Each structure stands twice: as structure tokens, then as C-alpha cells.
Amino acid sequence: MRFTRFVRRIVLLAALPMLLLGIPAAVSASAATTSSTGTGWIRLAHLSPNTPEVDVYLYSFGDSSAQIVLHHVGYGAVAPYEQVPAGEYTVAMRAAGAVATSTPVLSSSVWVVAGHAYTVAGLGPESGLRLQVLDDKLSTPPGKALVRIVQASLRQHVVSVSFGGHVLDGSLKFASVSPYQAVSAATATLNVTGSGEDAHASVPLAAGTVHTLVVLDGPKGLMIDDLLDAAGSGTAPAGAASTGFGGMAPHAPASPLPWLSVMGAGLVLAMLGGRRLRRLSAARS
Amino acid sequence: MLAGRTTAALVLAAGVAVAVAGGAGLMLTRHPETVQATALQAFPAPTGPIAAVPRHGTTKVAKPIALLIPAIGVSTSLIHLGLTSSGALQVPPSTAVAGWYTGSPRPGATGSAVIAGHIDSHAGPGIFFRLPQLKPGDRIYVRRADGTLAVFKVTAVQTYAKDKFPTAAVYGPAPDPELRLITCGGVFDHSLKSYLSNTIVYATEVG
Numbered sequence: 499m500r501f502t503r504f505v506r507r508i509v510l511l512a513a514l515p516m517l518l519l520g521i522p523a524a525v526s527a528s529a530a531t532t533s534s535t536g537t538g539w540i541r542l543a544h545l546s547p548n549t550p551e552v553d554v555y556l557y558s559f560g561d562s563s564a565q566i567v568l569h570h571v572g573y574g575a576v577a578p579y580e581q582v583p584a585g586e587y588t589v590a591m592r593a594a595g596a597v598a599t600s601t602p603v604l605s606s607s608v609w610v611v612a613g614h615a616y617t618v619a620g621l622g623p624e625s626g627l628r629l630q631v632l633d634d635k636l637s638t639p640p641g642k643a644l645v646r647i648v649q650a651s652l653r654q655h656v657v658s659v660s661f662g663g664h665v666l667d668g669s670l671k672f673a674s675v676s677p678y679q680a681v682s683a684a685t686a687t688l689n690v691t692g693s694g695e696d697a698h699a700s701v702p703l704a705a706g707t708v709h710t711l712v713v714l715d716g717p718k719g720l721m722i723d724d725l726l727d728a729a730g731s732g733t734a735p736a737g738a739a740s741t742g743f744g745g746m747a748p749h750a751p752a753s754p755l756p757w758l759s760v761m762g763a764g765l766v767l768a769m770l771g772g773r774r775l776r777r778l779s780a781a782r783s
Numbered sequence: 784m785l786a787g788r789t790t791a792a793l794v795l796a797a798g799v800a801v802a803v804a805g806g807a808g809l810m811l812t813r814h815p816e817t818v819q820a821t822a823l824q825a826f827p828a829p830t831g832p833i834a835a836v837p838r839h840g841t842t843k844v845a846k847p848i849a850l851l852i853p854a855i856g857v858s859t860s861l862i863h864l865g866l867t868s869s870g871a872l873q874v875p876p877s878t879a880v881a882g883w884y885t886g887s888p889r890p891g892a893t894g895s896a897v898i899a900g901h902i903d904s905h906a907g908p909g910i911f912f913r914l915p916q917l918k919p920g921d922r923i924y925v926r927r928a929d930g931t932l933a934v935f936k937v938t939a940v941q942t943y944a945k946d947k948f949p950t951a952a953v954y955g956p957a958p959d960p961e962l963r964l965i966t967c968g969g970v971f972d973h974s975l976k977s978y979l980s981n982t983i984v985y986a987t988e989v990g
Contacts, residue, residue: 729894761805768798
């Protein structure tokens with residue numbers, strides 16, 4: 499019967515909002531994004547005392563055009579960190595002014611992992627020059643500073659290094675690198691003592707900072723270069739930040755139950771009316 | 784017979800009307816209340832001397848005094864934030880101003896400088912209401928006490944549940960000058976009177 503079909507359609511239409519409203523409620527839960535930026539850091543250094551100035555090239559592995567070129571890098575120079583996409587790189591050293599296509603004096607590959615930092619340093623005497631990849635730390639124990647020493651003095655083959663009276667390394671050989679050590683945050687005197695020379699400097703080692711102290715041959719004896727590898731908050735606040743009062747937040751939706759009962763009652767009523775109509779029509783025909 | 788038919792038709796019509804009214808009621812009450820935000824007032828990039836990135840990061844830079852984010856119309860002075868008695872990050876007492884955490888590096892010095900601001904007050908938008916709209920590449924400017932600008936570019940915008948706050952990524956050491964902007968996000972829990980997530984903008988200094 500056309501009329502009954504019409505009634506069924508109306509009942510269906512009335513039920514539709516219920517279905518439609520149920521779906522978005524179920525899928526509204528949102529997840530936090532977890533994508534990573536996928537970059538790391540690299541810095542280049544020349545720490546070989548008797549090696550003349552060099553040009554340093556950084557290539558993304560397999561790419562013949564250099565991503566970074568540093569010209570006339572002399573002993574003691576440490577370039578700032580460069581942020582680079584994670585992946586494999588080649589560091590090449592050529593004599594200063596040598597053409598970019600010439601065979602490098604030295605090259606080394608570095609694998610940059612996202613979120614990690616590396617120092618690629620030319621170390622050793624010119625006769626035994628090597629490129630060493632150092633892993634630079636990007637975390638400290640709470641309230642502490644991290645410090646490591648690069649011994650790049652050729653004149654003083656072995657040095658002793660102490661910070662505020664505390665011996666960091668009693669006999670660090672030329673061209674070697676000490677592991678990082680955690681020290682209590684302080685501004686104190688750093689003492690470097692060789693067999694015939696010594697140097698001292700006041701070095702601030704703040705909590706949450708990571709340092710590389712480079713021992714160098716200076717024009718007038720030993721020198722200390724304090725490199726700040728990384729810095730963070732001295733004290734990390736506990737937990738999350740309470741940065742909102744909710745004035746712009748959507749208000750919690752009211753319970754759908756009362757309206758659902760109204761809808762249900764309406765549907766029952768319509769069904770009863772419809773059935774009665776159908777019966778009456780059937781009785782008539 | 785005819786009266787019966789009319790009654791039945793009336794019952795049917797009334798039933799349909801009630802069901803439709805119920806559906807409409809459901810629809811109206813379930814629709815979340817939308818709060819009108821002020822129109823976005825983007826502005827051109829600020830100008831001023833841009834200090835060179837310090838060579839080894841040990842060079843001192845001046846304290847931050849203002850934060851400017853042209854893409855989302857943020858222009859605010861910066862107050863100083865410390866820690867609460869329970870060791871949490873202090874938040875600005877006003878929702879109209881952002882604050883720099885004095886325990887973090889200064890913006891433009893080596894490391895992650897931390898700036899926090901409210902997403903809203905009890906009544907309307909706060910200074911960082913549009914923070915989640917920032918996109919990678921957008922510029923953020925910090926004006927410092929000596930008049931210099933530190934310029935940062937957004938690298939990521941992420942939202943974390945508060946019990947999964949990325950402490951190391953926000954407060955841990957970084958090897959270059961970076962910026963972390965913090966505000967609230969996610970669902971507001973009306974019983975806790977607190978948002979359940981934090982939105983964090985990661986930015987790195989433009990060399």
C-alpha cells in the first residue's frame with residue numbers, strides 16, 4: 499500500500515538523526531601526533547696542531563655537490579653545529595684553496611641519527627692526521643653538567659686536567675678524547691698541567707649543560723677552549739604546564755537519553771498509528 | 784470507521800512529530816557549543832637588528848622582552864616564569880601575556896628557550912589560543928633587552944597527553960639555539976578544571 503510505505507519512510511527519516519549522531523560520537527577521540535622532525539647535528543673541527551689550514555667539505559652520501567664548505571679552517575677552529583637531515587654523510591678535508599674536485603687529503607663517513615649530535619674533528623699530528631667522529635651527548639643527569647676533554651696539544655704530549663680541584667683526567671695523551679663525566683654544577687677553575695706548561699681558566703659549568711674542553715697549543719703556551727656542546731634548563735620543571743582555564747573549550751555534551759526516549763516514544767506511537775491504519779484499510783478492502 | 788481512521792492517522796502523525804522533535808532536540812543539545820574567537824590579526828614581520836648566532840654558544844645574549852608571531856597575530860611582552868612550590872612550571876598570572884622560563888637558556892643562546900602562555904581564560908581566548916595553527920616554516924621573533932631580534936622557524940607542532948609530557952625534548956640540552964612554546968590543548972576536563980594535553984611548538988633559530 500502506498501500510504502503504509504509513506505509511513506515507513508517517515509519513521510525511517512525520524513530515526514536517521516539517531517544513526518547520524520551516533521557515528522561522530524564514536525570517532526571523535528583524537529590521538530596525539532607522534533611524527534619526528536628527522537634531523538641531527540654535525541659540527542666540524544680542525545684540532546691538529548701542525549696541519550696547515552684546510553677546506554672542509556660535508557657531502558650527503560652519494561651526492562657529489564657539497565652541502566657545506568668551510569674554507570681556510572685553521573688549527574683550533576670549531577664550526578657551529580649544522581642541523582642536517584638524518585642519514586649518511588661524508589666529511590672530506592682538502593688543503594686550503596685546493597679545487598673542490600681534487601682528491602681529498604682525508605675523508606670519513608658519518609651516520610647521523612635523528613636527534614643526535616656529532617663532532618667530526620681532524621686529530622693527531624699532520625703525519626698521522628685522522629678524522630674522528632665524536633658522539634656528542636644531549637642529556638645530563640639532573641642538576642649536573644657533563645664535561646669531556648679533547649687533548650690537542652702536541653707540545654705537551656700528556657696533560658692532567660682538573661676542575662675545581664677534582665681531577666677529570668690525570669694523564670690524557672695527545673690526540674685522545676676523554677669520555678664525558680658528570681660534574682656538580684659550578685663555576686670553578688679548570689687547570690691543565692703538562693710537563694713544562696700549564697693553563698688555567700675560570701669555566702662556568704651550569705646544570706643541564708654539556709661541554710667539550712679543548713686543550714690547545716697557543717702562541718704563548720697551553721690554551722683552553724670551552725665549547726658549549728648543548729644547553730638545557732638547569733632544572734626541568736616537574737610534569738606538564740597548566741596553561742588554560744577552559745573558557746574556549748567546548749562544553750561537555752548533555753546526556754542524549756531524554757531526547758532518545760522522546761524519539762523512542764514517538765516512534766512507538768507512529769508505529770501503533772500506522773499499524774491501526776493498515777488494519778483498518780485491510781478490513782475495508 | 785472513518786473516525787477510527789482519523790484517530791489512527793492522528794496517532795501516526797503525532798508519533799512522527801514527537802520522534803522528529805526528539806531527534807531535533809538530540810541534534811541541538813549534542814552539538815558542542817562553539818565559542819566565538821576574535822578575528823585573526825596577522826601582521827608583517829618585525830624589523831630590528833638580528834644578532835649573529837654566537838660562535839660557540841658561550842657568548843651571552845640579552846634577556847628576552849617580547850614575543851612576536853606574525854602568522855597568528857601574537858604580539859606580547861614576556862614576563863619571567865620560575866617554578867611553583869611543587870616544582871612545576873609557573874604560568875603567567877594573566878592569560879594575555881606569555882612568559883619565559885628563567886631556568887631555560889635565553890632565546891638565541893645555545894639550547895632550548897622555553898616560553899609558556901595560556902590558550903584561554905575562563906571567558907575567552909588567551910595569548911596562545913592560535914598556537915596549534917602554526918605550521919612548519921612559520922617565523923617566530925623574540926625581541927631582547929638590547930633591541931636585537933632572535934628569529935626562529937617552526938619545525939614541528941605536537942600535542943601530548945599531560946602524563947606523557949616530553950620533558951627531555953622541551954627542557955633537555957640542545958646543541959643549537961632553539962625555542963619551545965607551550966600551551967594547553969586537547970580535551971578540557973570540566974571536573975578537573977584542566978586541559979588533558981599540552982601543545983608544544985618546536986622551533987630552531989634561523990642562522
